[in-house]
Amino acid sequence: MSNRSQEAVRSFQQEVRAIDPKVLAAAMGGNDQPPEEPLLSTFEEGFGYFTDAAVGRSLKQYEFVRKLGWAASSSVWLMLDKSVETRTFVAMKILTSQATAQIVAGNSPEYDVFRKIEYTNPSSPGFRHCLNVRHCFTSKSAAGGHICFVTDALSSSLATLRPPGQNRFTVPTAKRIVKQVFLALDYLHRECQYIHTDLKSDNILVEIPQPAASRIDQYIQSNPPSVYGPSLNLKSSTLPLVFSHSQPLPYYDLGGSLEDISVRLMDCSEATPAYEPQRAESRQPSIIRAPEVTLRYPWDSSIDIWTVGCLLFELLTDHQLFGQDSGNYSDDLHLQYIGECLGSFPLEFLRVCEERNKYFDEKGALLRTNSDFQHTSLEAILRSLQVEAVDEIDIPGAAAFMRRCLTLDPKLRPSAQELLKDSWLAEPSGV
Numbered sequence: 001m002s003n004r005s006q007e008a009v010r011s012f013q014q015e016v017r018a019i020d021p022k023v024l025a026a027a028m029g030g031n032d033q034p035p036e037e038p039l040l041s042t043f044e045e046g047f048g049y050f051t052d053a054a055v056g057r058s059l060k061q062y063e064f065v066r067k068l069g070w071a072a073s074s075s076v077w078l079m080l081d082k083s084v085e086t087r088t089f090v091a092m093k094i095l096t097s098q099a100t101a102q103i104v105a106g107n108s109p110e111y112d113v114f115r116k117i118e119y120t121n122p123s124s125p126g127f128r129h130c131l132n133v134r135h136c137f138t139s140k141s142a143a144g145g146h147i148c149f150v151t152d153a154l155s156s157s158l159a160t161l162r163p164p165g166q167n168r169f170t171v172p173t174a175k176r177i178v179k180q181v182f183l184a185l186d187y188l189h190r191e192c193q194y195i196h197t198d199l200k201s202d203n204i205l206v207e208i209p210q211p212a213a214s215r216i217d218q219y220i221q222s223n224p225p226s227v228y229g230p231s232l233n234l235k236s237s238t239l240p241l242v243f244s245h246s247q248p249l250p251y252y253d254l255g256g257s258l259e260d261i262s263v264r265l266m267d268c269s270e271a272t273p274a275y276e277p278q279r280a281e282s283r284q285p286s287i288i289r290a291p292e293v294t295l296r297y298p299w300d301s302s303i304d305i306w307t308v309g310c311l312l313f314e315l316l317t318d319h320q321l322f323g324q325d326s327g328n329y330s331d332d333l334h335l336q337y338i339g340e341c342l343g344s345f346p347l348e349f350l351r352v353c354e355e356r357n358k359y360f361d362e363k364g365a366l367l368r369t370n371s372d373f374q375h376t377s378l379e380a381i382l383r384s385l386q387v388e389a390v391d392e393i394d395i396p397g398a399a400a401f402m403r404r405c406l407t408l409d410p411k412l413r414p415s416a417q418e419l420l421k422d423s424w425l426a427e428p429s430g431v
Helices: 003-017 019-028 098-105 111-119 171-189 212-222 300-319 331-342 380-383 393-406
Strands: 060-071 075-082 089-095 133-141 144-153 154-157 204-207 263-265
Touching: 060 089, 089 098, 089 212, 098 144, 111 133, 111 144, 171 263, 171 300, 171 393, 300 380, 300 393, 331 380, 380 393
Parallel strands: none
Antiparallel strands: 060 075, 075 089, 089 144, 133 144, 154 204, 204 263
């Protein structure tokens, strides 16, 4: 960052600290803190969000249309591409200045993974189920420099998508989704040589049915974008600061149907090369973490397969298979739940785990369990939840497929390519 840019950032930070709390609260909709991303937090505090985003403004050839969401290292906006004759909406992921610096320093693979996905083999069946970058550039705001990724605009994530009138997906729909996820993983693992490591329902988004532009226009006309409060005028910034509501594009309101659902795997910011077995770093969300990650076994791409097994259970039941309170998470309890459902951990696998003695005795029994430890099969769990979307006749097949994904010994866990050939995934409607 140049000296002039550094001085501009310092001026912005100083002015933010001096703002009248009442004026700031009004801009934030009556809140004491930013209601969504910490827009006022600095690069030094680990953030540095893009401060110039607001509906109607432009960034290069793109016009801000609607805020779609935000995460720990970025905000995502629906944009109108003014450089093309055909009305075209895209999504723009604007990284924080901190996340941008991590990529520049070589500490984040996100840019490299995007490029790998784009160029490796666009004719692969899995390519269309991975989010790929259309355009990448850098921009500046009062918070510093920002890398911007332009991608296709997508609708709901699987975490928020609910079929009309119910919370669960039917077996045919779940099969369709899982098959597409495996196509994406096969492409990412085998051809692009990356492990996703953060595969979860939040990171799987649904495509907008065609014609996408007219559907988006119609929806926004009925559901216009909104902000929390009045714009905040700052001397250190050429544009007023606006606290905008996140308003994703809902799949069903855009005319989507379960019969035609098509998903994309996104957010490769936590990806790691597949050719380097890992064990030092703890990856994946805790409640869907593969046991080899917890036990410090040299994990590889099979950890993504484990999470698909957890995802399938979530799609069919609207529950987490190994769920517990995320604010009071326990590795011991997680391993107990796995053992209750899937049986004893293989001794051959445990011998290679660095953390074996922390959790198991010499015979492979867990050192610490709560008093209600009891073996319960996947079939019994599905029946106990009284899942309306899963008929009794479907339970054995669904449980058997999950059990393949959740094979305890990573060496024996099937690959995405192998699971795509499983007869359970066969469906007349295709992908």
